[in-house]
Amino acid sequence: MKKSLDQTINDLVIANRILAHENIVDAYGHVSARHPDRPDRFLLSRSRSPELVEPGDIMEFTLDGHAVNDDKRAPYLERFIHGGIYEKRPDLNSVVHSHAEGVLPFAITETPLIPVLHSASEIGLTIPVWDIAEKFGYTSLLVTDASQGRDLATKFGQNSVVLMRGHGFAAGGQTLLQTLRMSVALPKNARVYLEAMRLGPVKGLSAGELEARKSVMGVAENSATLRAWEYWACRCGCGHLLPGGGPKAGA
Amino acid sequence: MKKSLDQTINDLVIANRILAHENIVDAYGHVSARHPDRPDRFLLSRSRSPELVEPGDIMEFTLDGHAVNDDKRAPYLERFIHGGIYEKRPDLNSVVHSHAEGVLPFAITETPLIPVLHSASEIGLTIPVWDIAEKFGYTSLLVTDASQGRDLATKFGQNSVVLMRGHGFAAGGQTLLQTLRMSVALPKNARVYLEAMRLGPVKGLSAGELEARKSVMGVAENSATLRAWEYWACRCGCGHLLPGGGPKAGA
């Protein structure tokens, strides 16, 4: 069920605060949503820490990163991460960029990160690492123009997550909720995998299991997937922004 | 001393919130209690994050996982973990299912988890790992029907804890408090054991020590065991739900 622009902005604000509260972003990092009515545009806060984002902060961008509606406010430098992925992947409707600590060891070494936890199945079997230096040489490591965003998106390819060398990760999902799930599960999966390696050979999720989980964790929202949204929203103080004003006692 | 249904439900709500506050469960994971008057039934929240559970959320299930009293609310998909263990083990009256991070390295490798901390003695000397793939092939890793719950319970056997490959653990105790103790102690015990392995051979608890501790930590509630319940309840904001309205200054 497609959401309205207002509902999308409302959800995006909640998502910003959830990611901050769950330690996926801090002063930096951001989350966007594709415009529900114009697939050639996306919604993203002005340059502001996610924890502080409010509805009025949300700006609208073309896929090559230009603000529309003559909006002169300072945008995030790295909005091109989002635009690049939306352009490359019409099937995706939300993108997160984060520097979450748990994944970073895998972003500065050659050891591939793999899914080992059921809750992380959506990150996919293959998680490429994009090194900005390969094509762009000495940079600030920030993705600051459309060509860099497109190069990142090419490495992202048909996967769900791409690590960025010395920097963090980008994740793209079919829904905002799916993207949040991956963003929260990814660092936990990385930490557990790293610890487990000390104990001996690690049993990861199989391709068949990832496929089987798609039917459970897929796009459709149900009582199990919305449970996480309700939980995260309440924890970060956004319970009152949920439909109906937040959770009530079971009737 | 057997508790009334009302008291059991009240305690179960507190237990939900304790487990959330102590980071044993998050949006997912759950805790149940066997019905105090009908051993062929158990009590478990509707599909809701434990931190938010209230008395009205508690549903009643048969051991094969059917809601009774024509209750149409969405239940947890994995209620079969609970039913399977209650069916297999008439001596147990409470079950927790959790994805606590500390135990997960032992759930994806072949290294057996053992008790090394006195506070974890109730987890037992043997902690089997159940891999749903062995019998059921490619699944979502979730325990979604009674046959899977029974297979898990068979692996659980006469132990107190079973790890679930790529997923988490289930623990069963004679009382709700005992199950909480194990659920909180298990991840700490796993983290300490993992760290200690780096230092050389590890001295675990002996069978004789586990036996000796049963007399101290057994079923009967006393000032030492209730101290943990009071502490946890106060920390998660449920002090006012304790008998007498919570802790008072020592007289």
Added chain:
Amino acid sequence: MKKSLDQTINDLVIANRILAHENIVDAYGHVSARHPDRPDRFLLSRSRSPELVEPGDIMEFTLDGHAVNDDKRAPYLERFIHGGIYEKRPDLNSVVHSHAEGVLPFAITETPLIPVLHSASEIGLTIPVWDIAEKFGYTSLLVTDASQGRDLATKFGQNSVVLMRGHGFAAGGQTLLQTLRMSVALPKNARVYLEAMRLGPVKGLSAGELEARKSVMGVAENSATLRAWEYWACRCGCGHLLPGGGPKAGA
């Protein structure tokens, strides 16, 4: 400057709450002070979680662990840890017993814990590990009578800290503040030491440095050492219990 009984009890209550807030104790673990007027007695809470201790909870014990003044309230089972150390070491006036996670890897292996951080110098060069099983065989690992407390105190000897196998540690200081400092620094020192071992040979503090630090961190309270007390007390919500009602703006 000797403190009055009232002041000692007030400080002991603050110390209980500090240790809880700093994650050195949880539902279990405890802190005591020698009676300021009767060196053959010590002060310790009734059986209660340190976070909840109030002045009225403090009981008075003989060094062999008997409550005085006909006090019938349930005491901590392990009060013998405190009595044993006070009996063996007339120079010490405060004891902490804790299960803090950071030290536990060193309590279940043969690798000696050493001081590597300046803030941990008071823990001393030698930190013995006491294994209750050596003399008492299969036990609950708890120190539940005076003979066990005395055996622990013998292993403690002229040191400042003793680890307890599979259980935790006991620390004894000349003042309550010194004991708190050691209790907070010990787990941090253990974690850092454990991590550093991965990087190669570790440079610990020398005997000469420990000696030099005694003149700085010694018994006398000064602006530097009281700074920690003020900080910890404010963090755990006890600022109003400080002399003068807590910190004021600098004049």
Added chain:
Amino acid sequence: MKKSLDQTINDLVIANRILAHENIVDAYGHVSARHPDRPDRFLLSRSRSPELVEPGDIMEFTLDGHAVNDDKRAPYLERFIHGGIYEKRPDLNSVVHSHAEGVLPFAITETPLIPVLHSASEIGLTIPVWDIAEKFGYTSLLVTDASQGRDLATKFGQNSVVLMRGHGFAAGGQTLLQTLRMSVALPKNARVYLEAMRLGPVKGLSAGELEARKSVMGVAENSATLRAWEYWACRCGCGHLLPGGGPKAGA
């Protein structure tokens, strides 16, 4: 744009509370600013835990560590760290001293700490370790006079950070905000580097990348760098001290 003395003191108070809230300092550790009008003086709190510092606590010191204006309040013992660096490095205007846990493994071993995260680029390619024992023998490890401060500053040299053996680190920046950024990024960078070493060879930042980042993260404050200041200030309860009374909804 040079700041006034009042603004500098206001910012310094906020910086104290930020560092406490972000776990870079606790009861100990401190942050200073060079006097905006008198480069031969610096501003630093009296001996007080950073979390509790208020404007009236800020004292003024000469570079050799003497309080001016006949200020008799107890200063930090280690103010000589600050004076030594300001004297040696006229280009720097802010200094932090911290015992943050993440860096300590590199302060007690021979393995050099290197920058591996883009957010840590300002710490520089070379991070020397100063061992007070080399020149001063058996000490308390504290930097308690001007000659020790100058020796530390000599090891600091033209770098941005120096580790202090068994103790912590000192960092110096061109602005208060730059010094905060380094202080927060340094322990995260150290933790990630330490974890990554387990996975195989680590890819650090290159000299060319450090250079490229200077243009982005340099001295000038802009919407991206001020975002961190706003975020940290709000998190530690100092939002109301920001210009204009803190963040407002985007207009």
